[in-house]
Amino acid sequence: MDSQDPVLVTEPRPGVLLITLHRPAVRNAINRPLAQAVDEALTRLDTDPSLTVGIITGAGGHFCSGMDLKVFPTEGVPLVADRGLAGLTRARIRKPLIAAVEGAAVAGGFELALACDLITAADNAFFALPEVARALVAAEGGAIRLPGRVPYHVAMEMLLTAAPLPAADAARYGLVNELTSPGQALSAALALAERVQAHSTDAVHVTKRIVQDTRGLDDHTAYTVQAPLSAPVFTSPAATEGSRAFTEKRPPVWQG
Known part of the structure; x- marks a missing residue:
């Protein structure tokens, strides 16, 4: 300790x-x-x-x-x-x-x-x-x-x-x-x-950031703020691995 x-x-x-x-x-x-x-x-x-x-x-x-x-x-x-x-x-x-x-x-x-x-x-x-x-x-x-x-x-x-x-x-x-x-x-x-x-570190971090940055905003403004935060997640290697793991019915293996 x-x-x-x-x-x-x-x-x-x-x-x-x-x-x-x-x-x-x-x-x-x-x-x-x-x-x-x-x-x-x-x-x-x-x-x-x-x-x-x-x-x-x-x-x-x-x-x-x-x-x-x-x-x-x-x-x-x-x-x-x-x-x-x-x-x-x-x-x-x-x-x-x-x-x-x-x-x-x-x-x-x-x-x-x-x-x-x-x-x-x-x-x-x-x-x-x-x-x-x-x-x-x-x-x-x-x-x-x-x-x-x-x-x-x-x-x-x-x-x-x-x-x-x-x-x-x-x-x-x-x-x-x-x-x-x-x-x-x-x-x-x-x-x-x-x-x-157990989940993708980047996805967890971005999810928390979206919650922090959009609290109290109207829906339109919130989506505008969310877009540049969430977009990179959908094209990340982790997202590909998550999809493949689901399709192959196996636990995902996150890198990094």
């Missing part, structure tokens, strides 16, 4: 970069060193051609309790340049990201999970955006992303009253992809990563 920073542990698995927030004494609250370490790990994920999927989880039975309020008065919000909280919430990460949530995913911690593409969660985990209780605002994606992920009135109750959302309810609303028994969120995330890895 490679410890790049006292507050972050990264562990490469075949094609997967496991990023573990490692400040368990404070439920993995984000300070500037942790924010910088996460940003560096995400850069590694996006630039290392041997890595195809990233998983973010937390040590000590919790995902993340958000920014470290003890140092907030002196350090402010631990943003990384224009990439947002911990270099993730406003970043455009090219490769798929999975959040594996145990225990609390609160405030900025929940916003990290919302910035991921897939979420697994233990059935005793919970999500919350309690910023209003601290005279703050969920400004790193909570107020922007959550109303599009769960019913509007559920999102507004969370945002305006600081009410927590149990993982079981989050799964019922479609916010969580897979609900697990306690301690198994990471195993479920690794299984999801393996399912993603």
